Amino acid sequence: MKRKFEIKKLFTATNILxxxxxxxxxxxxxxxxxxxxxxxxxxxxxxxxxxxxxFGSCGGLLTNxxxxxxILENGTAIYRSITLMFLxxxxxxxxxxxxxxxxxxxxxxxxxxxxxxxxxxxxVGFLESFITDxxxxxxxxxxxxxxxEQPSMGASGGIFGLIGATLATVFFDxxxxxxxxxxxxxxxxIYGFLTTYVVSFGWTTVCHNVAFFLGLALGTLIILPxxxxxxxxxxxxxxxxxxxETAQADGAPANAQIEEQTDNNTPAADI
Numbered sequence: 001m002k003r004k005f006e007i008k009k010l011f012t013a014t015n016i017l018x019x020x021x022x023x024x025x026x027x028x029x030x031x032x033x034x035x036x037x038x039x040x041x042x043x044x045x046x047x048x049x050x051x052x053x054x055f056g057s058c059g060g061l062l063t064n065x066x067x068x069x070x071i072l073e074n075g076t077a078i079y080r081s082i083t084l085m086f087l088x089x090x091x092x093x094x095x096x097x098x099x100x101x102x103x104x105x106x107x108x109x110x111x112x113x114x115x116x117x118x119x120x121x122x123x124v125g126f127l128e129s130f131i132t133d134x135x136x137x138x139x140x141x142x143x144x145x146x147x148x149e150q151p152s153m154g155a156s157g158g159i160f161g162l163i164g165a166t167l168a169t170v171f172f173d174x175x176x177x178x179x180x181x182x183x184x185x186x187x188x189x190i191y192g193f194l195t196t197y198v199v200s201f202g203w204t205t206v207c208h209n210v211a212f213f214l215g216l217a218l219g220t221l222i223i224l225p226x227x228x229x230x231x232x233x234x235x236x237x238x239x240x241x242x243x244x245e246t247a248q249a250d251g252a253p254a255n256a257q258i259e260e261q262t263d264n265n266t267p268a269a270d271i
Contacts, residue, residue: 013114014105018098021155024086025094028060039064040072040151063087067151068129075151081129082122087153097155100191103184108162111169116226117162124161124218128211132157136210160215163188165223167216 033041040063066083069075088094108117133147 012106012109013118014101014109017105017118018101021086021088021094021098021101024062025088028062028087031061033061037061040067063151063153067153069151070148072151081126084129084151084153085122085125085155085158088155089153093154096191097159099187100159101155103187104159104162104166104191107184108166111166112223112226117165120161120165120219120222121158123222124164124215125155125158127218128157128161128214131214132211135214139210157211157215159191160212161219161222164216164219166219168220168223169227 064072066080066087067075068077068080068084072080088097105117105121108120111117112120129152133152137144137147
């Protein structure tokens with residue numbers, strides 16, 4: 001029974017999303033371009049095929065239909081503001097986001113519930129797709145080519161939103177900081193550094209910084225109404241029942257107290 005329970009724990013919304021992101025990345029890399037294809041293609045012609053399949057940047061077949069950007073045909077369609085979150089530009093981009101999503105996504109799912117966690121995730125990613133580019137152009141107008149000549153893609157906007165929502169609840173409830181766990185804190189810190197200074201290059205670092213802080217702000221704004229409605233009482237899955245804690249504190253077996261409570265609640269007709 002214990003083994004079955006552990007296997008069931010693997011089927012979280014976060015882990016399922018991670019598998020979907022990986023499958024879409026592989027499809028984007030390995031689906032062949034149709035004969036006579038004239039859409040967006042960033043494959044490096046002189047590079048070995050294996051290089052483009054694994055390390056190629058922003059150029060698979062699905063990029064043309066799912067990414068967002070002025071360089072793509074019908075590239076500003078609203079649906080692309082969601083589908084772009086399933087694409088990644090290169091292998092480092094993918095790995096960084098999958099690792100970051102695994103830790104912060106699974107924590108947020110336990111903290112807020114899977115439905116609220118992924119309302120935040122997709123809402124922040126969707127909103128960022130409309131705000132990041134204009135904000136970046138206002139900061140660095142001379143670098144407009146980054147917006148006009150490169151498609152926008154990646155799950156980092158949604159992940160930044162989850163980080164923002166988590167930090168907001170920690171700010172108002174310092175006790176919840178202990179529940180995050182040291183591995184998650186370390187990974188989130190490394191993730192923020194990698195996605196803004198290593199995975200991105202040149203002026204795209206500025207663009208990623210804009211996305212990072214915008215994601216934090218949007219995630220905070222979205223979670224605050226829920227936080228106030230619940231009066232800060234989100235229920236992490238790891239929380240133990242109060243009865244169990246009391247029984248253990250008294251030195252009595254937890255099962256004994258539960259059985260006693262059950263007997264006390266038994267209807268008179270059953271006696």
